[in-house]
Amino acid sequence: MKRVTLQDVAAHAGVSMKTVSNVVRDYQHVSPGMRERVRAAIDELGYRPNLRGRSLATGRSSMLALAFPDLRRPYFAELAHVFARVCEARGYRLLLEETGGTPEGERAVLRDREAGIVDGVVVHPQALRATDLEAFREDTPLVFLGEDPQPSGADQVAIDNEAAAADAVAHLVGLGHRRIGFLGHETGPWSYTSALRLDGYRAGLERAGHAYDASLLVARGEGDAIGAEEALGAALDAGLVVDGLLCRDDLAAIGALRALRIRGYDVPGDVAVVGWDATVLTASTVPSLTSVAPDTHALATRALDLLLERIDGLTTPGRHVTVGHRLLVRESAPEPAREPGGEPGPR
Numbered sequence: 001m002k003r004v005t006l007q008d009v010a011a012h013a014g015v016s017m018k019t020v021s022n023v024v025r026d027y028q029h030v031s032p033g034m035r036e037r038v039r040a041a042i043d044e045l046g047y048r049p050n051l052r053g054r055s056l057a058t059g060r061s062s063m064l065a066l067a068f069p070d071l072r073r074p075y076f077a078e079l080a081h082v083f084a085r086v087c088e089a090r091g092y093r094l095l096l097e098e099t100g101g102t103p104e105g106e107r108a109v110l111r112d113r114e115a116g117i118v119d120g121v122v123v124h125p126q127a128l129r130a131t132d133l134e135a136f137r138e139d140t141p142l143v144f145l146g147e148d149p150q151p152s153g154a155d156q157v158a159i160d161n162e163a164a165a166a167d168a169v170a171h172l173v174g175l176g177h178r179r180i181g182f183l184g185h186e187t188g189p190w191s192y193t194s195a196l197r198l199d200g201y202r203a204g205l206e207r208a209g210h211a212y213d214a215s216l217l218v219a220r221g222e223g224d225a226i227g228a229e230e231a232l233g234a235a236l237d238a239g240l241v242v243d244g245l246l247c248r249d250d251l252a253a254i255g256a257l258r259a260l261r262i263r264g265y266d267v268p269g270d271v272a273v274v275g276w277d278a279t280v281l282t283a284s285t286v287p288s289l290t291s292v293a294p295d296t297h298a299l300a301t302r303a304l305d306l307l308l309e310r311i312d313g314l315t316t317p318g319r320h321v322t323v324g325h326r327l328l329v330r331e332s333a334p335e336p337a338r339e340p341g342g343e344p345g346p347r
Helices: 006-013 017-024 032-045 051-058 074-089 103-115 130-136 161-174 192-207 225-237 250-262 296-311
Strands: 063-068 093-098 120-123 142-145 155-159 180-186 217-220 244-247 272-276 290-294 320-323 325-328
Touching: 006 017, 006 032, 017 032, 063 074, 063 103, 074 093, 074 250, 074 296, 103 120, 103 130, 120 296, 130 142, 142 296, 155 161, 155 296, 161 180, 161 192, 161 244, 161 272, 161 290, 161 325, 180 192, 180 225, 180 250, 217 225, 225 250, 244 250, 250 272, 296 320
Parallel strands: 063 093, 063 120, 120 142, 142 155, 155 320, 180 217, 180 244, 244 272, 272 290
Antiparallel strands: 290 325
Protein backbone atom coordinates (compact mmCIF):
# COMPACT_ATOMS: atom_id res chain seq x y z
CA MET A 1 0.00 0.00 0.00
CA LYS A 2 1.35 3.42 -0.97
CA ARG A 3 2.36 5.54 2.02
CA VAL A 4 0.36 8.75 2.38
CA THR A 5 2.63 11.80 2.28
CA LEU A 6 2.33 15.45 3.28
CA GLN A 7 1.99 16.23 -0.43
CA ASP A 8 -1.03 13.93 -0.60
CA VAL A 9 -2.65 15.66 2.37
CA ALA A 10 -1.94 19.11 0.92
CA ALA A 11 -3.46 18.15 -2.45
CA HIS A 12 -6.53 16.58 -0.82
CA ALA A 13 -7.12 19.62 1.39
CA GLY A 14 -6.26 22.13 -1.34
CA VAL A 15 -3.64 23.88 0.76
CA SER A 16 0.12 24.34 0.73
CA MET A 17 2.65 21.91 2.18
CA LYS A 18 3.64 24.59 4.68
CA THR A 19 0.08 24.79 6.00
CA VAL A 20 -0.10 21.02 6.44
CA SER A 21 3.27 21.03 8.21
CA ASN A 22 2.11 23.79 10.55
CA VAL A 23 -1.02 21.83 11.45
CA VAL A 24 0.92 18.60 12.00
CA ARG A 25 3.33 20.46 14.31
CA ASP A 26 0.38 22.16 16.06
CA TYR A 27 1.63 25.68 15.48
CA GLN A 28 -0.78 28.26 16.90
CA HIS A 29 -0.93 30.63 13.94
CA VAL A 30 -3.32 28.57 11.80
CA SER A 31 -6.97 29.57 11.55
CA PRO A 32 -9.47 27.17 13.15
CA GLY A 33 -11.18 26.59 9.80
CA MET A 34 -7.94 25.76 8.03
CA ARG A 35 -6.81 23.51 10.90
CA GLU A 36 -10.09 21.57 10.76
CA ARG A 37 -9.81 21.25 6.99
CA VAL A 38 -6.30 19.81 7.14
CA ARG A 39 -7.10 17.47 10.03
CA ALA A 40 -10.12 16.16 8.13
CA ALA A 41 -7.83 15.38 5.18
CA ILE A 42 -5.34 13.66 7.49
CA ASP A 43 -8.09 11.51 8.96
CA GLU A 44 -9.59 10.63 5.57
CA LEU A 45 -6.25 9.64 4.05
CA GLY A 46 -4.85 7.99 7.19
CA TYR A 47 -1.64 10.04 7.12
CA ARG A 48 1.08 9.15 9.65
CA PRO A 49 4.39 11.03 9.94
CA ASN A 50 7.39 9.22 8.43
CA LEU A 51 9.76 9.53 11.35
CA ARG A 52 12.52 7.37 9.83
CA GLY A 53 12.50 9.38 6.62
CA ARG A 54 12.65 12.61 8.55
CA SER A 55 15.62 11.35 10.56
CA LEU A 56 17.58 10.38 7.44
CA ALA A 57 16.81 13.66 5.73
CA THR A 58 17.50 15.99 8.65
CA GLY A 59 19.94 14.12 10.88
CA ARG A 60 17.40 14.33 13.69
CA SER A 61 15.91 11.55 15.76
CA SER A 62 12.33 12.89 15.86
CA MET A 63 12.39 12.13 19.58
CA LEU A 64 12.17 14.52 22.51
CA ALA A 65 12.92 13.87 26.17
CA LEU A 66 10.77 14.91 29.12
CA ALA A 67 12.40 14.66 32.56
CA PHE A 68 10.50 14.96 35.84
CA PRO A 69 11.70 14.46 39.44
CA ASP A 70 9.10 11.88 40.53
CA LEU A 71 6.54 10.23 38.28
CA ARG A 72 4.63 8.87 41.27
CA ARG A 73 3.33 12.37 41.90
CA PRO A 74 -0.05 12.71 40.15
CA TYR A 75 0.70 16.15 38.73
CA PHE A 76 3.84 15.01 36.94
CA ALA A 77 2.16 11.85 35.67
CA GLU A 78 -0.78 13.77 34.25
CA LEU A 79 1.44 16.47 32.75
CA ALA A 80 3.55 13.77 31.08
CA HIS A 81 0.35 12.42 29.49
CA VAL A 82 -0.46 15.88 28.09
CA PHE A 83 3.08 16.24 26.72
CA ALA A 84 2.86 12.83 25.04
CA ARG A 85 -0.33 13.76 23.23
CA VAL A 86 1.01 17.15 22.09
CA CYS A 87 4.27 15.56 20.89
CA GLU A 88 2.36 12.90 18.97
CA ALA A 89 0.29 15.58 17.23
CA ARG A 90 3.52 17.20 16.05
CA GLY A 91 5.08 14.00 14.76
CA TYR A 92 7.50 13.41 17.64
CA ARG A 93 7.99 10.51 20.02
CA LEU A 94 8.53 11.24 23.69
CA LEU A 95 11.18 9.65 25.90
CA LEU A 96 10.11 9.97 29.53
CA GLU A 97 12.76 10.05 32.26
CA GLU A 98 12.68 10.28 36.05
CA THR A 99 15.53 12.12 37.75
CA GLY A 100 14.63 11.36 41.36
CA GLY A 101 15.05 15.07 42.05
CA THR A 102 18.77 14.52 42.70
CA PRO A 103 21.76 16.37 41.21
CA GLU A 104 23.13 13.08 39.88
CA GLY A 105 19.86 12.14 38.20
CA GLU A 106 19.43 15.54 36.59
CA ARG A 107 23.04 15.65 35.39
CA ALA A 108 22.68 12.17 33.88
CA VAL A 109 19.60 13.16 31.88
CA LEU A 110 21.22 16.32 30.55
CA ARG A 111 24.66 14.78 29.92
CA ASP A 112 23.29 11.75 28.07
CA ARG A 113 21.46 13.97 25.62
CA GLU A 114 24.82 14.75 24.00
CA ALA A 115 24.75 11.24 22.50
CA GLY A 116 22.12 12.41 20.00
CA ILE A 117 19.35 10.18 21.35
CA VAL A 118 16.86 13.05 21.24
CA ASP A 119 16.59 16.38 19.44
CA GLY A 120 15.70 18.36 22.55
CA VAL A 121 14.82 18.15 26.24
CA VAL A 122 12.07 19.56 28.43
CA VAL A 123 13.13 19.24 32.05
CA HIS A 124 11.70 20.17 35.44
CA PRO A 125 14.85 20.57 37.55
CA GLN A 126 14.61 20.30 41.31
CA ALA A 127 18.14 19.86 42.60
CA LEU A 128 20.50 21.64 40.19
CA ARG A 129 20.79 25.39 40.40
CA ALA A 130 21.01 27.85 37.51
CA THR A 131 24.81 27.91 37.60
CA ASP A 132 24.91 24.09 37.32
CA LEU A 133 22.45 24.01 34.43
CA GLU A 134 24.30 26.66 32.44
CA ALA A 135 26.97 24.09 31.54
CA PHE A 136 24.44 21.94 29.68
CA ARG A 137 22.48 24.64 27.88
CA GLU A 138 24.60 24.82 24.75
CA ASP A 139 24.83 21.07 24.09
CA THR A 140 21.20 20.27 23.24
CA PRO A 141 18.11 22.48 22.94
CA LEU A 142 16.52 22.77 26.38
CA VAL A 143 13.34 24.19 27.86
CA PHE A 144 12.88 24.35 31.62
CA LEU A 145 9.58 23.90 33.43
CA GLY A 146 8.74 25.22 36.87
CA GLU A 147 9.46 28.33 38.83
CA ASP A 148 13.04 27.85 40.03
CA PRO A 149 15.43 30.48 38.61
CA GLN A 150 17.19 29.17 35.50
CA PRO A 151 20.13 30.38 33.40
CA SER A 152 19.38 33.88 32.12
CA GLY A 153 19.62 32.79 28.49
CA ALA A 154 17.35 29.75 28.89
CA ASP A 155 13.74 29.23 27.85
CA GLN A 156 11.34 28.59 30.71
CA VAL A 157 7.60 27.98 31.09
CA ALA A 158 5.69 28.20 34.39
CA ILE A 159 2.50 29.43 36.01
CA ASP A 160 2.30 32.44 38.32
CA ASN A 161 2.30 30.66 41.67
CA GLU A 162 1.96 33.83 43.71
CA ALA A 163 -1.07 35.02 41.77
CA ALA A 164 -2.68 31.56 41.91
CA ALA A 165 -2.23 31.30 45.68
CA ALA A 166 -3.63 34.80 46.17
CA ASP A 167 -6.66 33.87 44.03
CA ALA A 168 -7.27 30.78 46.17
CA VAL A 169 -7.09 32.81 49.37
CA ALA A 170 -9.46 35.42 47.90
CA HIS A 171 -11.94 32.62 47.19
CA LEU A 172 -11.79 31.40 50.79
CA VAL A 173 -12.09 34.94 52.15
CA GLY A 174 -15.07 35.49 49.86
CA LEU A 175 -16.74 32.48 51.47
CA GLY A 176 -16.42 34.18 54.84
CA HIS A 177 -13.40 32.31 56.23
CA ARG A 178 -11.04 34.20 58.51
CA ARG A 179 -8.54 31.73 59.96
CA ILE A 180 -7.04 30.35 56.79
CA GLY A 181 -4.10 27.98 57.17
CA PHE A 182 -1.40 26.91 54.71
CA LEU A 183 -0.67 23.17 54.70
CA GLY A 184 2.03 21.09 53.11
CA HIS A 185 5.30 22.95 52.75
CA GLU A 186 8.55 21.27 53.80
CA THR A 187 9.87 20.93 57.34
CA GLY A 188 13.42 21.43 56.01
CA PRO A 189 14.59 24.17 53.66
CA TRP A 190 11.64 25.27 51.56
CA SER A 191 11.54 24.63 47.85
CA TYR A 192 11.30 27.67 45.61
CA THR A 193 7.78 26.65 44.60
CA SER A 194 6.61 26.40 48.21
CA ALA A 195 8.08 29.81 48.96
CA LEU A 196 6.24 31.38 46.03
CA ARG A 197 2.94 29.80 47.05
CA LEU A 198 3.39 30.99 50.62
CA ASP A 199 4.17 34.50 49.35
CA GLY A 200 0.93 34.43 47.38
CA TYR A 201 -0.97 33.11 50.40
CA ARG A 202 0.38 35.95 52.49
CA ALA A 203 -0.38 38.54 49.81
CA GLY A 204 -3.94 37.24 49.52
CA LEU A 205 -4.49 37.63 53.25
CA GLU A 206 -3.04 41.14 53.28
CA ARG A 207 -5.22 42.26 50.36
CA ALA A 208 -8.27 41.06 52.28
CA GLY A 209 -7.19 42.97 55.39
CA HIS A 210 -6.27 39.86 57.37
CA ALA A 211 -3.08 39.64 59.38
CA TYR A 212 -0.55 36.97 58.45
CA ASP A 213 -0.23 34.47 61.31
CA ALA A 214 2.72 32.07 61.17
CA SER A 215 0.98 29.77 63.67
CA LEU A 216 -1.46 28.81 60.89
CA LEU A 217 1.33 27.27 58.78
CA VAL A 218 1.52 23.47 58.95
CA ALA A 219 4.58 21.73 57.46
CA ARG A 220 4.66 18.04 56.57
CA GLY A 221 7.68 15.81 56.98
CA GLU A 222 7.03 13.74 53.85
CA GLY A 223 5.72 15.16 50.58
CA ASP A 224 2.72 12.86 50.35
CA ALA A 225 -0.87 12.58 51.60
CA ILE A 226 0.08 10.56 54.68
CA GLY A 227 2.67 13.14 55.71
CA ALA A 228 0.07 15.91 55.36
CA GLU A 229 -2.53 13.92 57.29
CA GLU A 230 -0.13 13.29 60.16
CA ALA A 231 1.08 16.90 60.27
CA LEU A 232 -2.39 18.44 60.23
CA GLY A 233 -3.73 15.87 62.69
CA ALA A 234 -0.96 16.65 65.16
CA ALA A 235 -1.57 20.39 64.77
CA LEU A 236 -5.31 20.03 65.31
CA ASP A 237 -4.75 17.82 68.35
CA ALA A 238 -2.41 20.49 69.73
CA GLY A 239 -5.11 23.16 69.45
CA LEU A 240 -4.82 24.58 65.93
CA VAL A 241 -8.02 26.36 64.92
CA VAL A 242 -8.67 27.01 61.23
CA ASP A 243 -11.80 27.48 59.15
CA GLY A 244 -10.04 27.30 55.79
CA LEU A 245 -6.96 25.59 54.34
CA LEU A 246 -4.90 26.32 51.27
CA CYS A 247 -2.83 23.22 50.56
CA ARG A 248 0.48 23.21 48.70
CA ASP A 249 -0.73 20.41 46.40
CA ASP A 250 -3.56 17.94 45.97
CA LEU A 251 -1.78 15.23 47.96
CA ALA A 252 -1.62 17.57 50.96
CA ALA A 253 -5.32 18.37 50.47
CA ILE A 254 -6.26 14.68 50.37
CA GLY A 255 -4.36 14.16 53.60
CA ALA A 256 -6.17 17.14 55.09
CA LEU A 257 -9.58 15.70 54.23
CA ARG A 258 -8.76 12.48 56.06
CA ALA A 259 -7.30 14.22 59.12
CA LEU A 260 -10.36 16.45 59.40
CA ARG A 261 -12.85 13.62 58.90
CA ILE A 262 -11.22 11.41 61.55
CA ARG A 263 -11.59 14.26 64.06
CA GLY A 264 -15.22 14.95 63.23
CA TYR A 265 -14.83 18.16 61.26
CA ASP A 266 -17.26 18.81 58.43
CA VAL A 267 -15.81 19.93 55.10
CA PRO A 268 -16.72 22.58 54.05
CA GLY A 269 -19.04 23.40 56.96
CA ASP A 270 -16.30 23.65 59.59
CA VAL A 271 -13.20 23.90 57.38
CA ALA A 272 -13.05 24.64 53.65
CA VAL A 273 -10.16 23.01 51.79
CA VAL A 274 -8.42 24.08 48.56
CA GLY A 275 -5.86 21.86 46.83
CA TRP A 276 -3.40 22.58 44.05
CA ASP A 277 -2.91 20.96 40.59
CA ALA A 278 -6.51 19.79 39.98
CA THR A 279 -5.35 16.22 39.33
CA VAL A 280 -7.93 13.59 38.40
CA LEU A 281 -7.98 12.31 41.98
CA THR A 282 -9.65 15.51 43.16
CA ALA A 283 -12.92 14.73 41.39
CA SER A 284 -13.34 11.51 43.36
CA THR A 285 -12.53 12.54 46.93
CA VAL A 286 -15.34 12.98 49.46
CA PRO A 287 -16.08 15.82 49.26
CA SER A 288 -14.63 16.58 45.83
CA LEU A 289 -11.74 19.03 46.05
CA THR A 290 -11.66 22.63 44.98
CA SER A 291 -8.18 23.02 43.46
CA VAL A 292 -5.89 25.44 41.64
CA ALA A 293 -5.77 24.20 38.04
CA PRO A 294 -2.70 25.11 35.97
CA ASP A 295 -3.35 25.22 32.23
CA THR A 296 -1.38 22.06 31.50
CA HIS A 297 -2.22 22.01 27.80
CA ALA A 298 -0.90 25.54 27.38
CA LEU A 299 2.17 24.63 29.43
CA ALA A 300 2.99 21.65 27.21
CA THR A 301 2.16 23.47 23.98
CA ARG A 302 4.22 26.56 24.78
CA ALA A 303 7.17 24.51 26.03
CA LEU A 304 7.20 22.52 22.79
CA ASP A 305 6.81 25.70 20.73
CA LEU A 306 9.96 27.09 22.33
CA LEU A 307 11.86 23.80 22.07
CA LEU A 308 11.07 23.18 18.39
CA GLU A 309 12.09 26.72 17.53
CA ARG A 310 15.46 26.06 19.21
CA ILE A 311 15.79 22.77 17.35
CA ASP A 312 15.16 24.68 14.12
CA GLY A 313 18.10 26.95 14.93
CA LEU A 314 16.63 29.93 16.80
CA THR A 315 19.37 31.74 18.76
CA THR A 316 17.48 34.56 20.49
CA PRO A 317 17.92 35.36 24.22
CA GLY A 318 16.01 33.17 26.66
CA ARG A 319 12.26 33.50 26.76
CA HIS A 320 10.17 33.23 29.91
CA VAL A 321 6.52 32.30 29.35
CA THR A 322 3.80 32.34 32.00
CA VAL A 323 0.70 30.28 31.28
CA GLY A 324 -2.67 30.68 32.91
CA HIS A 325 -4.46 29.01 35.79
CA ARG A 326 -7.98 28.88 37.19
CA LEU A 327 -9.64 27.80 40.39
CA LEU A 328 -11.66 24.64 39.81
CA VAL A 329 -14.43 25.03 42.38
CA ARG A 330 -15.95 21.87 43.84
CA GLU A 331 -17.55 20.67 47.08
CA SER A 332 -14.67 21.23 49.53
CA ALA A 333 -14.90 25.01 49.07
CA PRO A 334 -18.02 25.63 46.97
CA GLU A 335 -19.43 28.88 45.74
CA PRO A 336 -21.86 30.33 48.31
CA ALA A 337 -25.54 29.50 47.95
CA ARG A 338 -27.60 32.38 46.60
CA GLU A 339 -30.89 33.69 47.89
CA PRO A 340 -33.82 33.94 45.43
CA GLY A 341 -32.98 37.60 44.89
CA GLY A 342 -29.50 36.67 43.65
CA GLU A 343 -27.43 37.63 46.69
CA PRO A 344 -25.26 35.06 48.48
CA GLY A 345 -26.95 33.57 51.50
CA PRO A 346 -25.43 33.40 55.00
CA ARG A 347 -22.66 30.91 55.75
